[in-house]
Amino acid sequence: MALALQTFPTVKDANAALKAAGTRYLGGGTLVVRAANEGDVSVSGLVMSTDPALSAIAAAGGKVRIGASVTMAAIARHPDLGPLAKAARAVGGPAIRNMATVGGNLFAPAPYGDFAVALLALDAAVGTEDGELPIETFLARRDGSRSIVTSVSFTLPKADGFRFLKVSRVKPKGVSVLSIAAVLEQAADGTVSSARIALGCMADRPMRAKAAEKALKGKKLDQNGIAAALAAATEGIAPITDPIASAWYRAEVLPIHLGRLLLA
Amino acid sequence: MAKVPVQFTLNGSEKAEFIDSGTTLLNALRDKIGDTSPKGGCHQGTCGACSVIIDGELRLSCLTLAETCNGAAITTTSGLAEGGVLHPLQRAFLDTFATQCGFCTPGMIMAAKVLLDHTPNPSRDEVVEALSGNICRCTGYEPIIQAVLTAARANSQNAA
Numbered sequence: 001m002a003l004a005l006q007t008f009p010t011v012k013d014a015n016a017a018l019k020a021a022g023t024r025y026l027g028g029g030t031l032v033v034r035a036a037n038e039g040d041v042s043v044s045g046l047v048m049s050t051d052p053a054l055s056a057i058a059a060a061g062g063k064v065r066i067g068a069s070v071t072m073a074a075i076a077r078h079p080d081l082g083p084l085a086k087a088a089r090a091v092g093g094p095a096i097r098n099m100a101t102v103g104g105n106l107f108a109p110a111p112y113g114d115f116a117v118a119l120l121a122l123d124a125a126v127g128t129e130d131g132e133l134p135i136e137t138f139l140a141r142r143d144g145s146r147s148i149v150t151s152v153s154f155t156l157p158k159a160d161g162f163r164f165l166k167v168s169r170v171k172p173k174g175v176s177v178l179s180i181a182a183v184l185e186q187a188a189d190g191t192v193s194s195a196r197i198a199l200g201c202m203a204d205r206p207m208r209a210k211a212a213e214k215a216l217k218g219k220k221l222d223q224n225g226i227a228a229a230l231a232a233a234t235e236g237i238a239p240i241t242d243p244i245a246s247a248w249y250r251a252e253v254l255p256i257h258l259g260r261l262l263l264a
Numbered sequence: 265m266a267k268v269p270v271q272f273t274l275n276g277s278e279k280a281e282f283i284d285s286g287t288t289l290l291n292a293l294r295d296k297i298g299d300t301s302p303k304g305g306c307h308q309g310t311c312g313a314c315s316v317i318i319d320g321e322l323r324l325s326c327l328t329l330a331e332t333c334n335g336a337a338i339t340t341t342s343g344l345a346e347g348g349v350l351h352p353l354q355r356a357f358l359d360t361f362a363t364q365c366g367f368c369t370p371g372m373i374m375a376a377k378v379l380l381d382h383t384p385n386p387s388r389d390e391v392v393e394a395l396s397g398n399i400c401r402c403t404g405y406e407p408i409i410q411a412v413l414t415a416a417r418a419n420s421q422n423a424a
Binding site for chain 2: 073
């Protein structure tokens with residue numbers, strides 16, 4: 001079934017059109033056209049905006065603002081976004097990365113949405129016409145979201161302060177068994193002064209490993225120092241089961257991969 | 265359903281059609297324009313059989329709406345041969361037995377072409393990475409990787 005596409009130069013007009021029942025916003029097409037191709041009859045119309053601000057990347061003074069239509073490929077090759085390149089390259093194959101957008105990734109259900117895991121660890125702010133929301137709040141409410149995401153903003157981590165890992169069975173491109181992103185700050189003596197750890201595939205959307213974060217504070221990143229964090233890693237998780245892995249398997253291997261990420 | 269006009273360059277020649285709004289580029293190319301080289305495999309963005317090159321970038325035509333391609337330059341595998349002479353990639357795929365049922369081949373060749381356009385002498389790992397979004401169920405991939413490396417060598421010899 002063909003879908004009527006409406007294109008608007010401004011986000012404001014696109015938001016107004018998106019109020020009609022059955023409409024979805026068209027970003028790169030990797031979620032919404034896929035849904036239509038699969039026969040999702042709840043999608044009856046598509047809306048998109050060509051506002052150039054949606055495709056802009058602004059990085060200055062350690063602050064980054066990425067327009068919602070920016071693709072994974074554009075992030076991976078941007079000279080100022082080096083620390084994020086690995087997370088952007090974790091999404092799909094080359095063609096998908098040329099299409100999949102930052103905004104879309106925030107809505108991708110597990111096992112997809114690896115870049116959103118990185119954004120959660122970075123404590124990004126998600127922008128819409130109504131203002132900015134902390135990503136954690138945004139993700140919790142995303143199912144009811146009807147306002148077009150325009151940007152994500154965050155403080156660029158130091159290259160060695162941001163860690164990302166995606167585990168997949170097929171390499172180099174495979175669907176996630178799990179993904180983990182961590183923003184770690186260490187004091188001069190090597191102890192962890194702050195930690196934000198985000199997990200993918202451990203719920204239907206990216207989630208924080210808050211117990212592990214707490215257990216890591218004041219500890220050194222060595223085998224003994226991370227033990228309590230690894231023991232707490234599975235607290236509060238409800239992993240997905242899909243053809244890639246069962247919930248049981250995902251929960252079993254999470255502490256192992258978190259350990260590898262923290263000791264890397 | 266309202267028809268909408270689309271106009272783009274396909275393999276160097278201007279194309280203009282009226283299509284149903286929301287038609288994928290894959291369906292527009294195959295059913296309206298008659299270029300059946302991009303294949304419809306999974307229609308989910310998983311298999312890569314529908315890969316085409318849009319303005320120099322590899323894209324999946326099954327997830328791209330045709331009307332978003334207005335003014336674009338699109339390349340498909342059917343546009344590679346010149347005057348009956350196969351493109352070096354096509355020649356290499358035949359010579360190294362990199363094609364069996366052939367369904368994935370046009371997508372593989374598109375992915376490989378984008379790679380060689382930007383990286384004329386790729387490493388094996390770069391070839392594997394470039395083809396990672398394309399699934400082949402016949403060959404086991406090794407002959408395809410060899411075909412791309414063979415085409416790269418042929419290109420560099422011709423350039424020398």
